[in-house]
Amino acid sequence: MPAPKSRRLPPLSGVLVLVMASTGLVVVDLTIVAIGAPLISADIADGASVESVVVTYMVAMGALTQVVGSLSDRWGRRPLFLAGIAVFTLASLAATLAPDLLWLNVARVLQGAGAAAIMVNGIPLLSDRYEGEERDLAIGAWGSFATAAGLLAPTLGGVLAETFGWRAVFAVNLPLGVAAWALAVRVLPRSRGASRGGRTDWLGSVLLMAGLGAATLLMLRSGDTPWSGRETALLLTACAALTAFLAVQFTAPAPTLEPRMFGSPAFSGAMLAVFLSRALTIGGSVYLVLYFSDGLGLGPTAAGLLMTPIFLAQIVMGMVGSKLIGDRPPGLVIGSGYALKGVGLAALALVITPDTPGWALVPPLLAWGAGGGIAGAPVMAVAVRVTAPERVGMVAGTVSTLASLGAGVGTAALGAVFALSGGATARAVTDGTRAVLGVSAALAVVAVLTTVTLLGPRRVPAGGAVAVPTPEEGGEPAPAGR
The missing domain is CATH 1.20.1250.20 (MFS general substrate transporter like domains)
Structure with a gap:
């Protein structure tokens, strides 16, 4: 039997295109909004700081990724990925139409939740679709594209905000999100979760979300402001919740981690x-x-x-x-x-x-x-x-x-x-x-x-x-x- 041909690129598939494109949306939204922050402040926040618009997205995404990843092993990749795209796209629409800062922050929390479901399913979907060297190449292509998208975000954000205004940095997600959802319906196999049963580590999930949310907020604090009681409370919350989470994981029948x-x-x-x-x-x-x-x-x-x-x-x-x-x-x-x-x-x-x-x-x-x-x-x-x-x-x-x-x-x-x-x-x-x-x-x-x-x-x-x-x-x- 002839030896298999060595590949320099993974074979193109609908799953690879879908995962790369949707992940690009998620990564770009981590930083693109920061470029339009001054315009958001001037338009709907009366010149006040709008740092929360960036922070809420990162906190929601950071707190949920581990939980959603473990749930995808039990519930299946397809339903969580489809739900993630739908939530992310609808939240982007809500952010585009936001009349005030509170509305926008709620939309960003929902965007972060959808982003977690999209991002964390990228590797599993590629791992299910490819094997061996092709799997390595596909995951490598996905990782490289995701990093490059993050580095490209400041340029894209600058062009959109300067040309069309701050709402464009959210509106650009709408046609791409709809296209991604339609492609996902077509190419993703109907999968079942792994054979670990339907048990879910709800206590561990809540503790992890609380700990990671507090830790993310603490890391996002401004470096030029003095340490205060708020930071102390966040630190204690993160340490206590994550310590309790680790203790739970050693005894949970189906641990989150x-x-x-x-x-x-x-x-x-x-x-x-x-x-x-x-x-x-x-x-x-x-x-x-x-x-x-x-x-x-x-x-x-x-x-x-x-x-x-x-x-x-x-x-x-x-x-x-x-x-x-x-x-x-x-x-x-x-x-x-x-x-x-x-x-x-x-x-x-x-x-x-x-x-x-x-x-x-x-x-x-x-x-x-x-x-x-x-x-x-x-x-x-x-x-x-x-x-x-x-x-x-x-x-x-x-x-x-x-x-x-x-x-x-x-x-x-x-x-x-x-x-x-x-x-x-x-x-x-x-x-x-x-x-x-x-x-x-x-x-x-x-x-x-x-x-x-x-x-x-x-x-x-x-x-x-x-x-x-x-x-x-x-x-x-x-x-x-x-």
Whole structure:
């Protein structure tokens, strides 16, 4: 029998197109609204701060992803995905028509709930549709596209808000959401949940939503405001709820998050890589965009265009990285991606000044994006590879939750670094951004060491599956993969 042809791209399917397009909508809405915030403030908030419009979406999405991911294993992918698209699209319509800030915030909460159902089902749907190397490539394409969409959002938001007004950043979701729902009805198979019965961990779900919601709100606090009783209450709530959640998970018959999965170094390494990848990408890019605007004096559209090298390289090299893990140890591939990303970050820290020409930034930006693609996209496939098939939804929820937490922690931590060196002048902004990039490069080195160690060849062999502990078998490993 002839050997199967090696692919550079996953075979195109309606499921892949659907998952990539709908995920793009969700990711773009994480940041696109921030661009139109000043216009929203002037129109329906009498000049008051509208930070809540951004925060409510992120809190709702961050609090629900793990819960929805676990429910998809029990109830099936199709019904939750269809419900997510419908809720997201209808909430976008409500946001477009919002007469006041309260209405808009309620719509954003519903958008976040729909976004959680869309985002967390991406990996499970692709895992059900593809196998082996094709699955790795499809998940890599999805991960690269999602990251690139997030980097493109500031440019898209700037163009829409400046041309058509702030309502356009919500209205653009309507035709795309309707098209996605129609495609989903046609291409998604009628699936049933995994064979874990209809039991649902309602107590654990409530505790997790409370803990993650409080933690997300705490990370989104403004870095230039003093710590207050509100922050203390959020911290205590998050710690208490998450501690209680973990205690419940060890005794629940059908836990929302199976703690024993973290007994596998390969699984823990994949989750750590997800967290670090998003912390470095989102956290670093926030302050890089600030340098473009306040350091170089660029407008929103020009600043967004200067981010183009990152997301183009991210898409291309994400596919390359997903291809490489088919016949090379994933830890070495992912570690090399972090190393290249660290080189790009360090090079940027060295070259940026208030007068640096844009062309001089392109090579390090390309290195940053290429390294991020090689490191970020394959780790999603590794997370699925080291997971038992009946838990893919649960793992997808963990991936999304850790990605959100990584973005929040990275932005907050690097914001503290920026505040120590930054200021209002172009020189101060440049110095602050240089400090952020330098710390990010150092964290990339840490990421190289940890992923090479935890995702080494003995734990995740090239193209192979490893085992993860499961309670159903008394803590003995159950084979992962398909």
